[in-house]
Amino acid sequence: MAPKLSTAQSSSAASSKPTKATPQSPLPSSFSALFKAYTQNTSSRLKFIDAFLVFLMASGILQFVYCVLVTNFPFNAFLAGFSSTVGQFVLTASLRQQVNPENKLEFKEVSHERAFADFVVGSIVLHFFVYNFLG
Amino acid sequence: MSTAFPLPTDISSTTVANTASLLRIVAFGLISGAAIASRLFAVINFESIIHEFDPWFNYRATRVLAAKGFYEFWNWFDPTAWYPLGRVVGGTVYPGLMATSGVIYNFLHYFNLPVDIRNICVLLAPGFSALTAWATYMFTTEMKDSSAGLLAAAFIGIVPGYISRSVAGSYDNEAIAIFLLMITFYLWIKALKLGSALFGTLAAVFYFYMVAAWGGYAFITNMIPVHALVLLLMGRFSSRLYVAYCSWYAIGTLSSMQVPFVGFQPVRTSEHMGALGVFGLLQIVAFASLVRSHVSSKQFQNLLAISVVTMGVLGAGAFVVMTYKGWIAPWTGRFYSLWDTGYAKKYIPIIASVSEHQPTAWPSFFMDLQLLIFLFPAGVVMCFRDLRDEHVFVIIYAVVASYFAGVMVRLMLTLTPVVCVSAAVALSTLLDTYVDASEPDVPEERTEANGSSASDGKKTKKAGAAVGSQAGASAAAAASSAISDLVSASKSNAQSRQKGIWGADARLVILLNAIGMLVFFVFHCTWVTSNAYSSPSVVLASTNPDGSQHIIDDYREAYYWLRQNTPQDAVVMSWWDYGYQIAGMADRVTLVDNNTWNNTHIATVGKAMSSPEEVAYPILRKHDVDYVLVIFGGLLGYSGDDINKFLWMVRIAQGVWPDEIQEPNYFTPQGEYRVDDRASETMRNSLMYKMSYYRFSELYGGGNALDRVRNQQIPKVGPTLDYLEEAFTTENWIVRIYKVRKEDPLGRDLKTANAFAQGKKRKRGKPVSRRRAIV
Numbered sequence: 001m002a003p004k005l006s007t008a009q010s011s012s013a014a015s016s017k018p019t020k021a022t023p024q025s026p027l028p029s030s031f032s033a034l035f036k037a038y039t040q041n042t043s044s045r046l047k048f049i050d051a052f053l054v055f056l057m058a059s060g061i062l063q064f065v066y067c068v069l070v071t072n073f074p075f076n077a078f079l080a081g082f083s084s085t086v087g088q089f090v091l092t093a094s095l096r097q098q099v100n101p102e103n104k105l106e107f108k109e110v111s112h113e114r115a116f117a118d119f120v121v122g123s124i125v126l127h128f129f130v131y132n133f134l135g
Numbered sequence: 136m137s138t139a140f141p142l143p144t145d146i147s148s149t150t151v152a153n154t155a156s157l158l159r160i161v162a163f164g165l166i167s168g169a170a171i172a173s174r175l176f177a178v179i180n181f182e183s184i185i186h187e188f189d190p191w192f193n194y195r196a197t198r199v200l201a202a203k204g205f206y207e208f209w210n211w212f213d214p215t216a217w218y219p220l221g222r223v224v225g226g227t228v229y230p231g232l233m234a235t236s237g238v239i240y241n242f243l244h245y246f247n248l249p250v251d252i253r254n255i256c257v258l259l260a261p262g263f264s265a266l267t268a269w270a271t272y273m274f275t276t277e278m279k280d281s282s283a284g285l286l287a288a289a290f291i292g293i294v295p296g297y298i299s300r301s302v303a304g305s306y307d308n309e310a311i312a313i314f315l316l317m318i319t320f321y322l323w324i325k326a327l328k329l330g331s332a333l334f335g336t337l338a339a340v341f342y343f344y345m346v347a348a349w350g351g352y353a354f355i356t357n358m359i360p361v362h363a364l365v366l367l368l369m370g371r372f373s374s375r376l377y378v379a380y381c382s383w384y385a386i387g388t389l390s391s392m393q394v395p396f397v398g399f400q401p402v403r404t405s406e407h408m409g410a411l412g413v414f415g416l417l418q419i420v421a422f423a424s425l426v427r428s429h430v431s432s433k434q435f436q437n438l439l440a441i442s443v444v445t446m447g448v449l450g451a452g453a454f455v456v457m458t459y460k461g462w463i464a465p466w467t468g469r470f471y472s473l474w475d476t477g478y479a480k481k482y483i484p485i486i487a488s489v490s491e492h493q494p495t496a497w498p499s500f501f502m503d504l505q506l507l508i509f510l511f512p513a514g515v516v517m518c519f520r521d522l523r524d525e526h527v528f529v530i531i532y533a534v535v536a537s538y539f540a541g542v543m544v545r546l547m548l549t550l551t552p553v554v555c556v557s558a559a560v561a562l563s564t565l566l567d568t569y570v571d572a573s574e575p576d577v578p579e580e581r582t583e584a585n586g587s588s589a590s591d592g593k594k595t596k597k598a599g600a601a602v603g604s605q606a607g608a609s610a611a612a613a614a615s616s617a618i619s620d621l622v623s624a625s626k627s628n629a630q631s632r633q634k635g636i637w638g639a640d641a642r643l644v645i646l647l648n649a650i651g652m653l654v655f656f657v658f659h660c661t662w663v664t665s666n667a668y669s670s671p672s673v674v675l676a677s678t679n680p681d682g683s684q685h686i687i688d689d690y691r692e693a694y695y696w697l698r699q700n701t702p703q704d705a706v707v708m709s710w711w712d713y714g715y716q717i718a719g720m721a722d723r724v725t726l727v728d729n730n731t732w733n734n735t736h737i738a739t740v741g742k743a744m745s746s747p748e749e750v751a752y753p754i755l756r757k758h759d760v761d762y763v764l765v766i767f768g769g770l771l772g773y774s775g776d777d778i779n780k781f782l783w784m785v786r787i788a789q790g791v792w793p794d795e796i797q798e799p800n801y802f803t804p805q806g807e808y809r810v811d812d813r814a815s816e817t818m819r820n821s822l823m824y825k826m827s828y829y830r831f832s833e834l835y836g837g838g839n840a841l842d843r844v845r846n847q848q849i850p851k852v853g854p855t856l857d858y859l860e861e862a863f864t865t866e867n868w869i870v871r872i873y874k875v876r877k878e879d880p881l882g883r884d885l886k887t888a889n890a891f892a893q894g895k896k897r898k899r900g901k902p903v904s905r906r907r908a909i910v
Contacts, residue, residue: 030430030795033430034426034429034430037429037430038429041429044624074400076392076399079389079392079399079402079501080389083385083388083389085493086385087385087386087389090381090382090385090418091332091381091382091385093377093381093421094332094335094377094378094381094382095332095376097374097378097421098330098332098374098378100374103374104427106373106374106375107329107330107374107375108332109329109331110329110330110331114331114333115332117333118331118336119332120331121332121333121336122332122333122335122382122386125336125339125340125386126336126385126389128385129343129386129389129390129393130389132393133389133392133393
């Protein structure tokens with residue numbers, strides 16, 4: 001299925017101003033800069049969501065590896081489990097984007113409470129189908 | 136601000152808003168009424184009956200569902216179809232339509248309203264057309280405003296392109312599918328606009344309903360990803376796109392796999408891979424933009440951009456590899472036939488043989504859409520003007536659906552909604568421009584405020600100029616429509632005056648013209664609906680010399696005969712077109728039907744029909760065929776008969792047995808398809824020819840037997856039948872039923888047995904004639 005998925009993580013658009021002042025830094029240091037910027041600029045709420053995202057991704061990768069290496073026998077069960085992690089992942093990532101203060105301008109009509117309610121409804125519908133598909 | 140005509144000034148804005156919403160509701164009620172009423176021609180002119188072919192199966196399945204419950208229906212194995220194979224109905228059907236009727240049936244019965252299931256089935260499509268009008272209204276409101284929405288709702292309510300598939304009695308998947316299509320698109324647009332996962336989830340739920348209802352769901356499966364991809368390529372990626380698309384895809388794909396007929400296709404076939412690819416791409420892009428918001432290093436950003444592109448290429452490569460390895464099924468023939476219109480005829484004649492799969496003839500665009508087809512491009516141009524995300528959607532939809540509608544008549548149905556939407560946008564822009572009372576400001580010469588001041592000399596001149604170039608009445612400066620820009624550009628060079636519409640009469644001319652076109656549209660729609668699209672095709676209508684209607688009811692006569700005079704388990708062979716009707720109306724076992732899942736089985740029937748009797752007989756006996764049913768229109772001039780379909784039987788049979796059946800043998804040496812005395816030997820010996828023209832010339836008492844469909848003289852000495860005997864022929868000879876004889880008790884082959892019998896005692900083998908000749 002989706003080999004691309006394994007690289008995907010959560011996101012946030014609203015590209016902030018690319019300040020060109022920084023000198024051309026070697027790659028490892030820019031990774032550490034990324035990590036530093038992330039830990040400093042992200043609120044603990046978003047970090048909590050990110051932790052959940054990482055867990056979901058690990059769970060999804062685990063299922064995928066199991067499917068490739070061992071068996072995909074009850075294929076519907078695998079699909080249900082895998083879709084459950086993928087679906088929950090994107091719903092959570094959506095929630096993260098909606099509550100990210102950087103995206104405030106994009107989601108004018110979606111308040112934080114509304115975003116969470118959407119998330120809950122989406123998850124319930126998703127897991128209804130997952131449960132039905134487990135077989 | 137000057138106005139062209141007096142406007143009341145003492146009305147509060149709340150009153151205006153309230154009145155407007157009341158008017159909207161009233162208008163909407165009227166639109167629903169018109170949409171439902173115009174679909175009832177079929178019931179009024181004929182009766183409350185299920186139409187055509189596929190609806191008969193849907194009706195039969197719905198009856199099972201209503202009588203035995205959903206689980207029985209789900210596990211229904213139908214041994215009477217595709218004899219001797221049978222058909223697993225529960226797993227090979229889109230159950231949405233039947234489930235909808237079943238729910239309505241149970242709902243009504245719960246409230247002690249004993250409505251017959253047949254009436255629910257007959258009236259389901261008109262009912263849903265009102266819902267389609269509502270969904271189109273919502274969709275168009277997102278594009279422009281609610282007045283455009285009302286226009287679009289009115290258009291979709293009565294446009295023949297949609298009525299053709301949704302008249303009362305046309306109980307087919309499309310009846311509910313167009314509503315689902317529009318509501319899914321509306322919810323998708325709404326989700327995209329708001330960035331709301333709730334609307335994405337709702338879109339997924341309706342997508343699920345659509346998947347359960349119609350095979351055309353693949354259109355949505357590809358439209359939404361294409362829209363997302365185009366937005367991505369236009370540099371319009373936003374978190375809202377991510378939220379809307381991902382919530383739709385994740386839930387929608389999983390839910391679509393719940394339908395047994397679809398099964399694992401969404402992860403296994405090429406048709407669904409585009410959606411998956413865009414899903415993956417969005418994850419990468421979203422991740423990249425998150426990372427970018429945290430670091431500012433130029434080098435790192437370049438690296439990011441490169442890695443995103445590499446990922447995309449790798450993904451596409453993986454897709455190709457997986458297709459070659461067979462993990463993903465390649466495109467199906469139906470898909471190829473969309474790109475290469477000759478493909479189906481060459482490789483899958485069974486698809487090409489269906490009349491609704493033929494390319495569209497251009498008059499049918501006018502017939503189905505009338506003035507909308509002219510407004511359609513204008514509306515698409517309007518969408519370019521403020522090109523918001525949802526306008527991109529309409530543009531893509533317009534392009535894709537136009538192409539598909541040109542390839543296949545049937546796909547006119549998917550074009551119709553977008554034509555209605557964009558025509559409504561165009562027309563409502565026109566009306567907005569010309570209803571708007573504000574006059575353009577003129578700096579030097581003051582125009583009077585009261586609009587009826589057309590007596591003013593200067594003003595009359597101006598208005599006259601505008602009227603003179605009627606089409607070119609220049610648009611209001613405020614709302615410069617694209618068309619009028621073009622026109623006024625040519626004429627405003629002379630006068631350096633400000634552009635605008637002056638006076639009430641100029642407006643009146645345009646508005647009356649527009650209203651006149653709409654009135655003609657309504658007349659056209661009513662006429663087409665009542666004349667062309669309301670025939671059940673099970674019952675035919677013709678006019679008597681005095682103008683009254685004459686009903687030709689041969690089909691039901693024949694099916695009723697079968698039901699009354701043959702054993703319950705009798706096997707009836709016919710061409711696949713009539714399989715569902717025989718099963719639905721006569722309740723007899725059929726060899727092939729309109730499901731067409733097994734090409735070989737259909738080819739077997741085709742071979743039996745196109746072979747000589749001696750060859751066909753073993754085939755018939757092996758399949759336990761008791762009766763053979765053919766449709767013959769030669770007496771009445773009914774052109775949809777089996778002789779006209781015969782070449783497709785030959786082609787399909789040739790696809791499986793190229794050594795035994797060859798198409799050229801059925802033509803005359805000059806390459807003509809004839810049935811008279813110049814018909815080829817193979818043609819005259821074929822079972823189909825014999826069954827169609829058996830004893831046909833006797834009807835004319837030895838005179839000139841004329842086939843009125845093909846306008847050819849049938850030879851005086853008609854074909855003889857040894858292995859079959861005539862069992863029943865309907866009033867107008869449209870349906871002819873033959874009984875297959877059992878083997879001769881003495882072990883002779885039937886031909887010699889017949890010859891022997893005839894040598895001794897003439898006419899013994901012939902059945903008693905029990906038909907009346909109608910000339």
